[in-house]
Amino acid sequence: MRAEFSSDLAAAGPVEETTFRTHDGTELFYRKWPARSDKAKGAVVLLHRGHEHGGRVAHLVDELGLHDFAFYAWDARGHGRSPGIRGFSPSFADSVRDLDSFVKHISASDGFAVEDMAVIAQSVGAVLAATWVHDYAPPIRALVLASPAFSVKLYVPFAREGIRLWQKLKGQFFVNSYVKAKFLTHDPERIASFESDPLITRPIASNILLDLYDTAERIVDDARAIIVPTQLLISGSDWVVRHAPQHRFYENLAHPLKERHVLKGFFHDTLGEKDRAIAIAHARRFIADRFAAEPAILDVTSADETGFTRDEQDRLSSPHDLLSLKGLYWAIYRGSIRFSALFSKGLKVGVKTGFDSGSTLDYVYENQPRGFGPGGRLIDRQFLDAIGWRGIRQRKLHLEELIGAALTRLQGAGRSTHMLDIAAGHGRYVLDAIAQSEAKPASVRLQDYSPINVEAGRTLIADRGLAATASFHQADAFDGDRLAETMPSPDLAIVSGLYELFPDNSLIERSLGGLARAMKPGSLLLYTNQPWHPQLEMIARALTSHRGGEAWVMRRRTQAEMDQLVAAAGFRKIDQRIDQWGIFTVSIAERL
Structure with a gap:
C-alpha cells in the first residue's frame, strides 16, 4: 500500500x-x-x-x-x-x-x-x-x-x-x-x-x-x-x-x-x-x-474588564426602547413565557425560581415533561429540548464520566478520596456520578448558598441512603477563606455551573484561590465553562435569574480565559470534554 x-x-x-x-x-x-x-x-x-x-x-x-x-x-x-x-x-x-x-x-x-x-x-x-x-x-x-x-x-x-x-x-x-x-x-x-x-x-x-x-x-x-x-x-x-x-x-x-x-x-x-x-x-x-522567541502567551484574565465578551455582555444588558420593534418583540416573548408557564411545569419552575437556579437545573436533568394536559406536556417537551438544556444534560454526562475517572485516578495513586462540591445545586449530578463510579469516595461534602437547594440536596442524600458518607451544607462558594479551611482537605473539588453565572473574574479568583489553599498537591479539580451559546440574546431578553428575578445576562468566558484563571490559582489542566454544539465544557486539572 x-x-x-x-x-x-x-x-x-x-x-x-x-x-x-x-x-x-x-x-x-x-x-x-x-x-x-x-x-x-x-x-x-x-x-x-x-x-x-x-x-x-x-x-x-x-x-x-x-x-x-x-x-x-x-x-x-x-x-x-x-x-x-x-x-x-x-x-x-x-x-x-x-x-x-x-x-x-x-x-x-x-x-x-x-x-x-x-x-x-x-x-x-x-x-x-x-x-x-x-x-x-x-x-x-x-x-x-x-x-x-x-x-x-x-x-x-x-x-x-x-x-x-x-x-x-x-x-x-x-x-x-x-x-x-x-x-x-x-x-x-x-x-x-x-x-x-x-x-x-x-x-x-x-x-x-x-x-x-x-x-x-x-x-x-x-x-x-x-x-x-x-x-x-x-x-x-x-x-x-x-x-x-x-x-x-x-x-x-x-x-x-x-x-x-x-x-x-x-x-x-x-x-x-x-x-x-x-x-x-x-x-x-x-x-x-x-x-x-519565547512563547507568546496572550493574557486574557482581565477579559471581564476589557474583552470582547464584556462588550457583548454590556450590549445585552442595555434594554431596548419599549416602543421599538425589538422592544415590542421581546416584551411579547416574555409575556408568552409567563402565559405558557400556566401549563408547563418546567417554565413554571423557571419563572418562580429563576432559569439559572438549582431547581430549574434539577428539573432539566430529570428530563420528564410535565404540565397541564397534553398541551402542557408538549410545551414542556419543547422547553426541555432547547439546545441549551440539551447541552446541560450532556454536561452532566461529561461530569459523571470525569468524576468517575478522577476517583479512579486518585484511588490508583493510593490517595484518599474526599470530595467537595462548592455549589452543588440539588447535588443530583454528583450523587448520580458516585452511584455509577466503581471507585467510591471516602466522604462527600456538598455545599450551596441557597437554603432551597440545601434542603432538596439533604433529601436526595437521605433517599439514597448516603447519610453515612455524604453531607450538605449552606455556604458561600466565593468565600475563599472559608473554602481554604475545608476539612478534610478535598482530594477532588468540583465547581459546576457556578462561575458561568458571574461575570466578575475577581470572584472566580477568590474562589479558586480558596480551593487551592485547601487542596494538597496532586489533588484534582473539576470545573465547567460556557465558552459559547447560540441563544445568548434570547436568554438575556426573555429569561430571569435566581438573583431577585433580574434579567439573566451572561458573560461567557472563552476556554482560554477560564483555563488561565485556573492555572493562575496553581492548577494544571489535564483533560477536557465539550458537547457537540460547543456550548459547555468540563475540564479536570491537577493541583501543583
Missing part, C-alpha cells in the same frame, strides 16, 4: 508508521518523522485535506526544511489507513476530540509539551485545527491554516438545506466529492498521484458535511477566542471554498501575531500547488520565528 505514494514518503526521509488509541478506543494510523538533529526544537503536526490522508502531506517534511523538528501526520478517522466507514465520523466534534487525543499521545509518548508544538493544516483539516484551538484552548506555539474549508462551494442552489432536510427525513447518507484533481492544483505530478491514489476517499457523510458548516460558522464568528499566533494562507483562485469567511476569520483573530497571505492564482491544494514553495516559505519563516 505504501508503494502507491512512496514518492512523497521517500522525499520526507525515514518514517515510522504506527497507531495511537483515540478517545473511544479506536486505533488511528499515523506517520512520524523524527528530528534530524540531536535534540528536537519541537513538534509539527500535519493535518491533511478532506478526502485525503497523511501521505499527501508527507512532502512538507522535507520541503519545509525544519530538520530540527519532529513531524507527525495522521490519517483521520475514516480516511487513509485509519479504520472506519470511509468519509464518516460520529460527529465533527468527535474528530476534533481525535485531534486532542493525538496531541496528548504525542506529548505522552515523545515528551513534547503542547507549548512546543505547531500545527499546519489544510482545508477540512484546517477547520479541525481551528476548532480544536478554539474549543480546547491548547497553548501551541504556532498555527498555520491553508485554505480552511469554512464554507465549501456546493454550486447546487439550496444544496445545504436539501442535505439537511434529506438527512432529517431519511437519515445519514453520503455525498460524493465533485472536485477533479485539475481544480485542486496546477502541479501535474500532484494531479496524477491524486487520480491514482487508492486511499483517496471521495464520499463524505452528510452529518459531517453539515457539522462542518455549522462548526465553521461558529468558529469564524467567534475567532476572537483564539489566542495563539496564527498564519492564514489563502488560495487566490480557489474553486472549492469561499474566500470571505477566511478573511472574516482572520480579522476576528485576537492575537497580534497573525499573518494573512493571499496567493495569487493558487488552487485549493495550497501546500500542494505547483508554486507551493511560496506558501511553504511563509509557513517555514512563521514557525521558525515563533520557536526562536
